[in-house]
Every structure is written in structure tokens, then in C-alpha cells.
Amino acid sequence: MIGHPFLAGLLFAALTVPAIAAEKPLSAKDSDPDKLGWMQGFPPPPDKRLRAADGSFFEFPALRYSVAHMREFVPTINVSRGTGAPVSLDYRRDPLIDKLRFLPWGSNEAMTFSDAFDRNYTDGLIILHRGEVVYERYAGALKEDGQHAAMSVTKSFTGLLAAILAAEGKLDEMAKVSDTVPELAGSAFGDATVRQLMDMTTGLQYSEDYADPNAEVWQYSAAGSPWPKPEGYTGPVGYFEYLTGVQKQGKHGDAFGYKTVNSDALGWVIARVTGQSVAELLSQRIWQRLGMEQSAYYQVDELGTAFAGGGLSAGLRDMARFGELVRNKGRWRGEQIIPVAAIADIQRGGNRAAFAKAGFDKLTGWSYRNMWWVTHNENGAFAARGVHGQTVYIDPAAEMVLVRFASHPVAANGANDPYSLPAWQAVADYLMSIKTQ
């Protein structure tokens, strides 16, 4: 699945189709990157070396190291926090959370929240209740002052930036994509609306099936690789050029189709509308406004283009600050940082009928809006999701923000959802049941 030409690990969708690993993978404890010694030693011995160019860095269990060290493998662009003092988080740690029990999907045997931490190969998990940290735990290669790959959670940042611009009247979501990016006129994106891009209801001939060596994702991956192109390479150079050649399949607006290229096309639209890359805009609009502890970063292609579909790495607590901003509908420490309308539009959700056509069997009744996953459950929860277990899960009714970074052996979230989504619900139920001052 990985190990294919280029950067396999860098370019995936948050597929939620259940996937089964060929053999039983090492447990979280046995695959601990410190224990396995990846890249340790001066220099690391040959069998402990990982490289991006051959994909070895993103094969399990090596990916348990790499998710927290992306910048050491590929060029990256800074998402500056600015130079001010971080806004500190308040703590009210609750030891009972680890003891909460829930029923994994399809199981009659209860599991504790703490057990699920390892079962899901969690690298970092933080929970905020009413803005206070009630849970925070690190494992694997992630440290408090480290950054973890957010994978397709990145898409939700891209979608939110677009929603902000739309709410501010700077981006016409009903306009054709080619009105903003003429280079896309001849591609499938040309006659799609910006809104269709934002909700991924474009009709594209584009497969992200890593098992298929002819899937378009491999050409995308080659185009976006930061390394010098191989001798004789004649394909597109960079994410943007690749997008100009994406062909149409089906009709725009009919069905949700989870395809990373939509996010990068949206990133292109954003860049053209603002004159800023998503990295610059994210810094200006969010990272410099929330008192982040750490700067974040995007991986870039060889033209310096930030990978808006999956390239963000950030600190766990900073992701929690971001989640709290979203939970509070764009308000942060008494100031409206981003328009209420941008968040409200996410929470309303997307077209559920269109979503149902995409075949995410276990996510019944969900929708996708502005590149966020909307559960439409009783609590109105919605989430950013990325492969190998990345999530920012916001439960408005429970006044809860939960961020998890992970390095699950199976990319598709279908493998961890049964041990994750009911666990989040158990925490939400618990938090709604307790009284705080």
C-alpha cells in the first residue's frame, strides 16, 4: 500500500472504509518508536534509517516516528505564531476520564478510555471542557513541544479559511472555480462552483486507491514531490499544475466524493483571492491570533506550494486552542476572531443525501461541509478527520473539544472509529453529567 514511488504516506484521504492489515501489526507498546530506535544513533545504523523518497518513513511501524518528525524528511513552510506570549490554557484534569467505559461498535465487551488510548495507537490526546483542559496525554514520538502530522485534518483548515472568506464577502462560493483560477478552465474543476469544491461534490476522475498502481493519486504524488523529478519525467510539476489536468467523471453537485485534490484546488482559489498562500493566511487569521505556543508548518511541493490537502503539522495544545475557537463560533478570549457565519455554516452541515452516495457505511446520517465532517448526532458534533487517527472533534452540547493525534497502522479511519467515536461519546456524556463551578 505504501512503498510506492513517492511520498505515499503524504497524500491520502481520510478514508473511512474499514481496512484490514495483512498481518496483525505490533501493538502500540511494541511499536513504540523510541523502543524501535528509528533514526537513533549518530548516524543511525542502516536498519534504523528512514527516508521519505522511498516511502520507508511512512510504513508502519516507522510512521510512528515520522508523524512527529515530518519536517526532518521534507521541505516545509512555517505557519508563524508571531512573537508574542502564548495564551496559557487552564487546567482541571479529571482522572475519571481514563476510567470511563464504552462499547466499541459491534462489540459487547466494554473498553475503558485508557485502553482505547493504546488500542488506537494514540500519540497525543487532549480534551477541553468549557475551555479547560480536563485530559492531556502524550505517547509515541510526540512531545509537548513537538508537532504532529495532522494529515487530512489539514483540509478542514483549508475549508474553514474559504468559509471565512465567503462570510466576509471576499469569495463568491457560487462563482465558477475557473473565474478565480483560469488555469483550471480546461479541467474538471473548471465548471464546478467554489461551493462544490468546498463540499467535495465535484465529479472527478480521480482515484485515491493506493492498492491500484494506476490510481491518479500516484501521479498527484509524483507531481507534488519536493524531490528533483526523475530523469525523463514529463508529468506535471507541483500540485497546482497537476490539478489543471484532472478530468471530469459524472456530474458536479450530485454526490459527495472524498478526493484530496478538491482541497488543493480550494487552496489555489484561496491563494488567488487573497494573494496569500494558505500557510500565510492561516498564520495571519488564526495562528497569530490565538496565542499559539508553537508555530505550525505545511509540507511543500518543489515550487514551495503548501499541501492544503494534508500537509499541516502542529502542536497538540495549539490544535486544542483552534478547536476551542471553533466551538465558540469564532470567539476567542472576548474577541470575535473569525465570523460566526463561517462556523454556523459548518455546523448546519452539508447535503446528507449526497454524502450517503459516497459509501461511508458506518457514518450513517453524516454530511460534509466546508471540509468538515458533520455527525448530525443529538449533540451536534462535527469533526476534522485525517488518516491514521487524526481528529479534532467538537461536541457543542457537551461543550467539549477533543484532539487526537495518532499513528494507527491502518490509514483508513474505519479501523479506529469503532474504538474512537463511541469513546468520544462516552466522554461527552460524562462531561454533561458532571457539575462544574
Added chain:
Amino acid sequence: MIGHPFLAGLLFAALTVPAIAAEKPLSAKDSDPDKLGWMQGFPPPPDKRLRAADGSFFEFPALRYSVAHMREFVPTINVSRGTGAPVSLDYRRDPLIDKLRFLPWGSNEAMTFSDAFDRNYTDGLIILHRGEVVYERYAGALKEDGQHAAMSVTKSFTGLLAAILAAEGKLDEMAKVSDTVPELAGSAFGDATVRQLMDMTTGLQYSEDYADPNAEVWQYSAAGSPWPKPEGYTGPVGYFEYLTGVQKQGKHGDAFGYKTVNSDALGWVIARVTGQSVAELLSQRIWQRLGMEQSAYYQVDELGTAFAGGGLSAGLRDMARFGELVRNKGRWRGEQIIPVAAIADIQRGGNRAAFAKAGFDKLTGWSYRNMWWVTHNENGAFAARGVHGQTVYIDPAAEMVLVRFASHPVAANGANDPYSLPAWQAVADYLMSIKTQ
């Protein structure tokens, strides 16, 4: 001079032999990277694209962009600032500094400090007097919250880390290098002492003459490149492996010979002694202790090894904080962060007779100690220096720390020293003449 196989721009010495550009280069104003539009646009047009792999990113005038964007071209490792609040600097801006006049070396025509700013292609310049910022100015591609390549100023960090370990008794500077790094036993470094490494008095068959296509620096550059090695490449992989093959020329201890490989060999010694890379150690010992505003970073080879000879990028004000730590002999806001002995040993300087043999004609009476340049002038000034005009200049008598980042078209500092060193002296004289509360 650049444009040769790999990473030419990344691997140079702070040569101070005067060099003359083939034709008159663009002025600072005309070579302004914003004006020239490097890497601007989505995507940047072909004639504005810069790449590390073909060396184009480090040819003047493109380097004026790249010096402040290194991480966008190559993989890097974080030097974490931690997550606390930055320690703010106090300001007492002095507008008179820009008006100070000095005589450039070999000239009868006075120049103002302000004129020298552009003459030297300065990207950022900050001056602290008694710990207060009296001057701070940015230009080119550098922003307050940006990071600039420090080039061979990096070496002085490596040397200082070693001096700290020596002062703490953790590193025996009289021991043979091969006692700590057995892999170097068969190389020229094998029978050198750690002290000889620290002062670059090793006898090495190693040329950093970029004009010579057979110079060893090209093999070093290829070994340290972060990109996949070309088909059929059989040379060493990574900085460390290259070092094991460096051959001896002459006798250790006889003469100063400014060769970058000494710094990387010292980085290897440091890593073995502490079990930490220079990036980790710099973070732990200095970057997390001074209330830095920004994390810094090193470029790495394909094995993740930080380039201890020239790979550091950092913020201007953070470099000033560092300089102030050194000026105060390791004391910072009432706390002794690093041993006095480590700084005192730098200030005493190295062997001036050995230094004289290296042919730095214009630096009469100077010496090199712990990878710092010691002027032995009346004020006891000493400096870290890197190509294209990078410096951290410390004048104890004037209670002055001056940091300059630049992107001078000529790599060798001989090209800017005539307009820099007398300018620093003029500021020192001025600061010593004024009274402050």
C-alpha cells in the same frame, strides 16, 4: 562558483579572502527579493522558481530570497524554544547610530552607518547596548518573525557547546577524537585532539575552493545532500560517513586551517558524548533557557544529521539574546546558564601564530578559539562569522552586541569586512562615549 552539483550554497566556509564578483552585481535596492518576485505567484512562473537541487536558490540575487526561506527548500530539524513566554527585550532606540560616520578600510571617504546597511546587503541588523536594543532594522526577505540562515555562525554554536561540555568536565579536550568517535580512527581526525578540532588546527587534505571542481567540498556536499543520491552514486552517505574518509595533510596543531569539516566532526563528538544531536543540545542548553521568541532550525542530511558546520537558521532578536548571554559570560537575567569558563576560554583567544599561517591578511593579530573569531583589539571584541555577511559581534568594552544577517553577493566576508568592521568600531566608540542612566 555556485550552480555546481549539490547545495553549493549550503556548504561554505566563512572565507575572508577578498573575492570579486565577475560583474558588478545589482545593488541592495535593485536586488530586493520582493521586487524581483522570487517564488511569488500561485504557482510562481518558471523564471521566478528557485530550487535547492540545482543550486539556483543560492545564486545571487536569488539568495536574497532564499536566506530567509531555507526550510522551504530542504528538510530541517527543529531547535525548540519550548512553550513558555518569550523574555522581552528592552528598547532604547538611538536614531544617531544611522548617522555615525566611519572610514571603510582602504578608503579616504567616510560612509554613514546607514549607507553601509545597504552597501552590505543587510537583511537584518540589531544592536544591544548594555542589554537594551538601540538599533533594529529589517530589509530584504527577513521579517521580525522570520528566520535567516546563519551560515558559518553555526560553527560558533557548535564550538560553544563543546566548550560548555569541556568546562563541565564532560568532554576531555586533550583526548583523541577517535577515543570518542572510533569510526574516525582511520581518518585524519583520528589522531587529532578534540582541542585541535575546536580550534581548527587539524592538518587536513580538504579544499573548500568552490572554483575547483575537484575540491573535496563537492564530495562533502554530495554526501550531505538531503536528496536521494543519483543513480550509481557510491560515495559516502551523510556528513558523518564523509568525515571517516578525510585524509591527513600536514601536522595537527601547526596551523589554523578554516575547514567546515572540523565543525561537523566536533558535532559528532558532541553527539557521542551527550547522546544528543547538536540541535537537541542547543535547544536544551540555550534555546529553551533564554526565552527565545522563535524556535530555530538546522538543515539536515538524508540521515537527519544536523549540519553543525553551517546549517542553523534563527530569528534576529533571538540571535541578539544569544549574543547577550555570551557578552555576560553565560549569565542571563540573574542566572548562570552556561559556565563562565566556556566564554572566558573563547575571549582569551587561540594561537595567534597558528592563525597567521592561514593567510587572512586583513585580520592581522586575530585568532580562532572554540570556533569563534577573536580580534584581540583594544576592546577585546570577538565574533561568530558566516559567509555573505552573517555575524554576531561582541564588544565587551563597549558593552555591545551586534548581530547582522545579510545576503551579500560575494560569499567571502573579505568583500564586506571593509564596510563592516570599521562600522562596528564606530558604533562601539559612540556607545562608549555616551552616558546612559
